[in-house]
Amino acid sequence: MALDLVDLDDKTRVHMVAELERDVGAGTLYEGKDLSELGRERYPGLLREALETGDDSQLETRLAEPGIFNEMGLRQGKPVKVPVNAPQRLAEGEFNRFYIRGLCLRALDEGKTTVVVYRARPSSSPRRESEELVGSAIDAKALLDDLRESPGVDTALGLPPGPNSGLSARLP
Numbered sequence: 614m615a616l617d618l619v620d621l622d623d624k625t626r627v628h629m630v631a632e633l634e635r636d637v638g639a640g641t642l643y644e645g646k647d648l649s650e651l652g653r654e655r656y657p658g659l660l661r662e663a664l665e666t667g668d669d670s671q672l673e674t675r676l677a678e679p680g681i682f683n684e685m686g687l688r689q690g691k692p693v694k695v696p697v698n699a700p701q702r703l704a705e706g707e708f709n710r711f712y713i714r715g716l717c718l719r720a721l722d723e724g725k726t727t728v729v730v731y732r733a734r735p736s737s738s739p740r741r742e743s744e745e746l747v748g749s750a751i752d753a754k755a756l757l758d759d760l761r762e763s764p765g766v767d768t769a770l771g772l773p774p775g776p777n778s779g780l781s782a783r784l785p
Contacts, residue, residue: 614670616731619731626715630661635761645765648683651680651681652681663704669705673711674699682695682700694774714751714761717757720785726752726753726754729782730751731748731783732748735780736778740778743779
């Protein structure tokens with residue numbers, strides 16, 4: 614099920630794509646650990662397509678195509694089977710991060726200084742840390758900088774708060 618990103622529209626998408634181009638140009642696009650060579654080749658285009666016209670579910674479907682992910686990966690130096698939910702985790706996590714980055718840019722362009730945390734996907738057992746963030750306002754510039762400086766990893770400001778949190782941001 615796709616994230617319910619309430620401010621995902623053409624204005625936000627323009628900024629999302631600009632952020633993708635920024636990462637690709639800088640060589641900092643996060644690809645996860647388990648994409649195959651084919652997956653690494655195709656990922657930027659698949660991500661761009663989803664950012665321009667789709668959502669995280671569309672990206673997940675494309676990433677789940679045969680050959681995009683390796684069957685085996687390394688964890689702590691040991692070979693392990695790549696989890697079946699790897700396409701979902703990468704798609705949801707990275708689409709949401711680009712959405713939040715684009716949203717922060719949009720907020721700043723519109724003269725807003727904050728964005729507000731909300732639950733974009735229901736959770737039957739939400740983490741306490743996630744619930745504490747819901748409804749809070751976060752400085753848009755600080756969040757944008759944080760997400761840019763922390764590709765694919767936990768951010769200092771805690772949004773999004775790790776994989777599968779279901780949290781995102783909206784305009785105030």
